Amino acid sequence: MLVFAGVGECEAYHEGFAPWLLELPALQGLAAGTQKTVRWPGFAAKAALLKELGLLRQDPATVDGCAVAPKKFLDLLLEPRVRLEENERDIVVFRVEASGLKNDRTHRYRVQMTDRYDERSGFTAMARVTAFTAAIVARMAARGELGAKGLITPEQVITGAPFHRLLAELAASGILFELHAEETQPLS
Numbered sequence: 001m002l003v004f005a006g007v008g009e010c011e012a013y014h015e016g017f018a019p020w021l022l023e024l025p026a027l028q029g030l031a032a033g034t035q036k037t038v039r040w041p042g043f044a045a046k047a048a049l050l051k052e053l054g055l056l057r058q059d060p061a062t063v064d065g066c067a068v069a070p071k072k073f074l075d076l077l078l079e080p081r082v083r084l085e086e087n088e089r090d091i092v093v094f095r096v097e098a099s100g101l102k103n104d105r106t107h108r109y110r111v112q113m114t115d116r117y118d119e120r121s122g123f124t125a126m127a128r129v130t131a132f133t134a135a136i137v138a139r140m141a142a143r144g145e146l147g148a149k150g151l152i153t154p155e156q157v158i159t160g161a162p163f164h165r166l167l168a169e170l171a172a173s174g175i176l177f178e179l180h181a182e183e184t185q186p187l188s
Contacts, residue, residue: 002038004093004114012036013044020153031100038093050074084124089117092125094177106184113177128175136169137162 002010017035021027037044050056055074060067084090094113099106115125123131137154140146140162148157158166167177 001041002095004095004112007091007093007114009041010038010093011041011044012038021155024155038095090125091116092129094129108182110180111177112180113175115175118174128173132170132173132175133166136166140165 002012004010013036014034015037017033021035022030022033027033047056055070057070058072060069062068092113092115094111096111097109099108101107113129115129117123117125118128137146137158145165146157146162170177
C-alpha cells in the first residue's frame with residue numbers, strides 16, 4: 001500500500017516492466033527495478049479475477065454465431081457503471097522512486113505528481129495528464145524540436161531540453177511534478 005498526501009491509501013501492483021525502458025542510457029547498469037500501477041485498494045484483485053476468467057481477452061469467442069471479443073463485451077457492460085457521474089471527480093497520482101550510489105554516496109529521489117479534475121475547464125485529471133502531454137509533444141514534433149524520426153518510444157526522445165519544456169508547459173497548465181532528493185554521508 002502507498003499513501004499519497006491529500007488522496008489517502010492506494011495499492012500499487014506489478015504489471016511488468018516496459019522492456020524498452022531498460023535500453024535507456026540512464027538505466028544501464030540498473031541492479032533492480034519494478035514498474036507498478038496505482039489504483040484504489042482492492043482494484044488489483046478484481047482485475048486479476050477478470051483476467052483469470054478470460055474476460056480481458058481480445059481474441060473473439062463465438063456466441064450464437066457471432067464473434068465477440070470478451071474485453072469489448074465487458075467494456076460495454078461496465079461502461080455505465082464506471083464512467084464518472086456528474087458529481088464525481090477523478091484523481092491521477094504518479095510517483096517515481098529511485099535510489100543508488102553516486103560519487104560514493106547513497107542518493108534517493110522521489111518525483112511525485114497529483115492532479116485532480118479541473119472544475120473550471122471540466123477536464124478530468126486523466127484527460128489533463130494524458131491529452132495535455134500528448135498535445136505538447138505533438139506540437140514539439142511539428143516544430144521539429146525533437147530531433148528524432150521513426151518509431152521510437154517517448155522515453156527515448158523526450159530527454160534534455162524537450163523534457164524540461166514538457167514539464168514547464170504541464171506546469172503552466174497546473175500539472176506539477178515535485179522532486180524530493182536525499183543524500184547520505186559518504187560510504188566508508
